[in-house]
Amino acid sequence: MEIDRPTDLATALEALRQAPDATLLAGGTDLMVEINFGHRRPEHVIALRRVNELQEVDGTIGAGVTWARLEEGPHRALAQAARTVGSPQIRAAGTIGGNLGTASPAGDGLPFLVALDAEIELRSAAGSRRLRWDEFLTGPKLTALQPGELIHSVVLPEEIPARQEFGKVGVRNAMVISAVMACVVRYEDGRTRVAVGSAGPTTLRMGRAEEMISAEADPSAAALSEFQRLVSEEVRPITDHRSTESYRRHAAGVIARRLLERCLR
Ligand SMILES: Cc1cc2nc3c(=O)[nH]c(=O)nc-3n(C[C@H](O)[C@H](O)[C@H](O)COP(=O)(O)OP(=O)(O)OC[C@H]3O[C@@H](n4cnc5c(N)ncnc54)[C@H](O)[C@@H]3O)c2cc1C
Structure with a gap:
């Protein structure tokens, strides 16, 4: 070689x-x-390791x-x-x-980049x-x-919101490839971006959920539930050795909602 x-x-x-x-x-x-x-x-x-640039x-x-x-x-x-x-x-x-x-759709670095349109x-x-x-x-x-x-x-774009959260679901807390992971970012004017990984062929943006929640200045519990439902509906997961299609669909909605709630605090 x-x-x-x-x-x-x-x-x-x-x-x-x-x-x-x-x-x-x-x-x-x-x-x-x-x-x-x-x-x-x-x-x-x-080997690129020594390339300072x-x-x-x-x-x-x-x-x-x-x-x-x-x-x-x-x-x-x-x-x-x-x-x-x-x-x-x-x-x-x-x-x-x-x-x-x-x-990989399971690449943990990708949802942040995708949420920001990097x-x-x-x-x-x-x-x-x-x-x-x-x-x-x-x-x-x-x-x-x-x-x-x-x-x-x-x-990265010039405008990066301070409200940004990443979360990952796996079979244990450490040393695990994600079953599902997500990044949610929320701008001061309410625009919200959601990227979900391990739930489709590539990291995906949740367009309908974003549009719905971005219009909510102070999302109610009902709006958060609808956001969760839309994320679960929009993902395109498969069943493989790490998780099932239905669990990933459910977990994607739950994690996205939790991350959004943290952004709103
Ligand atoms: C035990 C273990 C645990 C892991 N856990 C995780 C995890 O939790 N989350 C996660 O996302 N990943 C995980 N990974 C996967 C891996 O660590 C990551 O994907 C990591 O970011 C790969 O980076 P690398 O520099 O090692 O890439 P390399 O292995 O050096 O390269 C990976 C690929 O990218 C290409 N490449 C590298 N640099 C460039 C470049 N500058 N331009 C073009 N192509 C390039 C290479 O040719 C190769 O095809 C894990 C891997 C192991 C072995």
Whole structure:
């Protein structure tokens, strides 16, 4: 196996230009599992860990920023999500870029990005492009990343509401992949955004629930119940080894309502 270990972005992009189909390695917490199970056998790996430009958190969040750093970051819901990822060892190695690269519907970093309509900046030797989250995440474990491109950073909007909450439901409290998780954000003018993961082919936005609750300046108990019902109706979960379709549907509504209630306090 050939391995490149660039220490700057230009060298990484040049390596990718020469080997557009090379496999990118960040923390390796997803990739090494796939290699260990024999699901992937890369011939050429470009390790991004030492590329400083991917570690920056300054308006944008560099793809190489680890969960351990996000735990301490300024975005409450993203920090909440980061704290739920794996163990301290996984959080020290795993990155937001790797979570996006894997594009699992169970990726805990994704609901925050989806709720805020974040953009993903991709770079190649030929230039850069920005895709909105729903242009980037094209299906379960599928993205719009093209050969020769890497994820450079996540670009968040300028307006980020202080009221933001993330929550996750799993079979136990720690070291668990979500059965369902969600992020709710509420702006001062009442606009509310809800993103739910592990409940569809990609992380999903709950458009009808958002529209209904955004019109409520001071939601009553009946409005909260209707919000919960709409979320349960809008998700598109499946039954798999982690949970059932019906439990996920129920849990999505419950968790979204609880997160909204916390935002309203
Ligand atoms: C024990 C364990 C527990 C876990 N728990 C959780 C959990 O609770 N929640 C959760 O969401 N995930 C969990 N994961 C999965 C994993 O830790 C995360 O998805 C993590 O964010 C992956 O990041 P990484 O840097 O390790 O990615 P890597 O494994 O290095 O890469 C993952 C994929 O992304 C691609 N990639 C990486 N960086 C880039 C880039 N800059 N540009 C383009 N493509 C790129 C790689 O080629 C690969 O396809 C767990 C994994 C393990 C082993």
